[in-house]
Amino acid sequence: SQTIHQWPATLVQPVGSPLSLECTVEGTSNPNLYWYRQAAGRGLQLLFYSVGIGQISSEVPQNLSASRPQDRQFILSSKKLLLSDSGFYLCAWSALGRSGANVLTFGAGSRLTVL
Amino acid sequence: ILNVEQSPQSLHVQEGDSTNFTCSFPSSNFYALHWYRWETAKSPEALFVMTLNGDEKKKGRISATLNTKEGYSYLYIKGSQPEDSATYLCAFYNAGNMLTFGGGTRLMVKP
Numbered sequence: 564s565q566t567i568h569q570w571p572a573t574l575v576q577p578v579g580s581p582l583s584l585e586c587t588v589e590g591t592s593n594p595n596l597y598w599y600r601q602a603a604g605r606g607l608q609l610l611f612y613s614v615g616i617g618q619i620s621s622e623v624p625q626n627l628s629a630s631r632p633q634d635r636q637f638i639l640s641s642k643k644l645l646l647s648d649s650g651f652y653l654c655a656w657s658a659l660g661r662s663g664a665n666v667l668t669f670g671a672g673s674r675l676t677v678l
Numbered sequence: 679i680l681n682v683e684q685s686p687q688s689l690h691v692q693e694g695d696s697t698n699f700t701c702s703f704p705s706s707n708f709y710a711l712h713w714y715r716w717e718t719a720k721s722p723e724a725l726f727v728m729t730l731n732g733d734e735k736k737k738g739r740i741s742a743t744l745n746t747k748e749g750y751s752y753l754y755i756k757g758s759q760p761e762d763s764a765t766y767l768c769a770f771y772n773a774g775n776m777l778t779f780g781g782g783t784r785l786m787v788k789p
Binding site: 597599612671672 | 682684709710712714720721722723724727729767769771772776777778779780781782
């Protein structure tokens with residue numbers, strides 16, 4: 564069966580420090596991978612998605628970046644965090660395809676607090 | 679920017695009450711509508727994916743309907759239980775886009 568791992572679960576970082584959140588998927592090949600963020604009081608906002616190794620699409624301009632160095636690994640990074648980067652970050656995967664009928668399976672999430 | 683609206687934002691009901699909430703989305707270029715349930719301290723989990731106008735899906739006491747022509751979906755919970763307390767998210771998928779989520783409806787069921 565497929566599983567998705569996301570870490571760290573919680574993170575408190577000072578403004579200006581770097582960030583690295585990691586997500587790995589097991590039990591599937593060629594997944595679509597996603598990074599979402601839930602800011603306080605708001606819904607889920609898509610940050611990045613990837614349909615293959617090295618293929619990253621950004622939905623929202625910001626100081627975050629994403630990379631997919633391996634088929635089942637997705638990394639969210641920042642060189643210098645801003646206060647506004649605080650929030651709850653979710654990694655997700657879905658089966659390959661763009662029909663829209665493939666459900667998302669989410670990781671456990673990472674709560675980032677930037678002070 | 680796609681506008682996916684959910685109402686109400688939050689809802690308090692008594693155990694045993696039936697309830698429903700709404701997701702509205704653009705009616706053009708529709709591909710799919712997803713519903714997810716997000717319990718506190720857990721990950722969102724998929725409830726339903728609906729792709730056809732008039733679709734009705736059911737899982738236990740929870741059901742959902744879809745009207746793609748007018749751009750809305752209803753989620754119904756029959757006989758709410760405290761374990762139904764969660765945030766319910768809908769997400770819309772249209773041609774050329776990824777899933778766009780609504781802000782969610784937070785349901786609290788009092789025993």
